[in-house]
Amino acid sequence: MKQKILITGSSGFIGKKLVALLQKKHNLFLIDKNYASVNKSKFFKINLLDIDKLENFFKKNEINTIIHLASEIFDDDNNVYNFNLKTSQNLISMAEKYKIKNFIFTSTFSIYEKNYTKSIKENEIPSAKNFYGKSKFAIEKRLKKSKISNFTILRVPVVVGKSRSHRMGILFELIRNNLPLLLIDNGKHKIHFISVEELVIIIEKCLKLKKRNLFNVGAKYINTFRENIEYILKKSKSNSKIISINNYIGSYLLNVLIFFNLVDINFYHKVLLTKNIVLNTDKVNKKLKLKFKNSTKEILLDSYNYYYKNLNKINTIETGSDKKPSMKIFYIFKFFSFLFK
DSSP: OOOEEEEETTTSHHHHHHHHHHTTTSEEEEEOSSOOSSOGGGEEOOOTTOHHHHHHHHHHSOOOEEEEOOOOOTTOHHHHHHHHHHHHHHHHHHHHHTTOSEEEEEEEGGGOOSOOSSOBOTTSOOOOOSHHHHHHHHHHHHHHHSSOSSEEEEEEOEEEOTTOOTTHHHHHHHHHTTOOEEEEGGGOOBBOEEEHHHHHHHHHHHTTOOSEEEEEOOOSBOOBHHHHHHHHHHHHTOOOOEEEEOHHHHHHHHHHHHHTTOSSOOHHHHHHHHSOBOBOOHHHHHHTTOOOOOBHHHHHHHHHHHHHHTHHHHTTOOSSTTSOOOOHHHHHHHHHGGGGO
């Protein structure tokens, strides 16, 4: 039976993939701050801060389910916390008032920010210092206090897709041009990824869930950062050399690059380059009977191959997570590459 599903953030990277998966199976209502390229007849450009427009939307449309993807991320720390919390509170209030049957919320593993020696279960106390992670956890708490009977919270790690080149493009350019790769502490740490294709399948499966659920999601097999890089180098036949630097020097260099805006990352992304943050996904795998077999190195290789084959197209993208990142650091590496030969 077709549901009437509201998807916020429908024009974003995850949103577009989810719309493509669900649009022939359900009646979709799409909200985003940017116009959608698909299903325009059911698209509504609504600022989620505008409670009056939101109220009018829910009055006119008998929504069964809300899939809440929309959020501000790390690029605007001054705005991200208040925006994410307020917009989500507005949606939760509408869900309560109009008795929405199911609410699916994409949270984040960015609620964890320290170095972990073992995989993180759902009951782990958050350690976030970044406003994005703090905002997502605050929304989780608001949902748990709400009158919504059926909801699912998904704690999502770094989402990788074939077309999502932003920030990854720096690494891919170094590999493509056979330039040296500096790994902090020999790249022995692990960071969790998930492919966007697997994530949208998980979201679809959550449409059938009842009661209140909290799940970590992510790739089944997690490789070290060095293993990920070595796999891409081998498969792409790149001549890039891996050079290990100690944690102190690596952290200092990253601080300098971030401070002078020479690289498209911030201090939270630095955490991802220097810490172990791996989610325990046993709970969701059992509940949804997931059979995914992907490893993080395979997910990253797929993304690199797409980037390499579609570079001309990527160069024309001006906004969003599909665009090519700033290449300032790439040119610096290229200039000094003779030192590593």
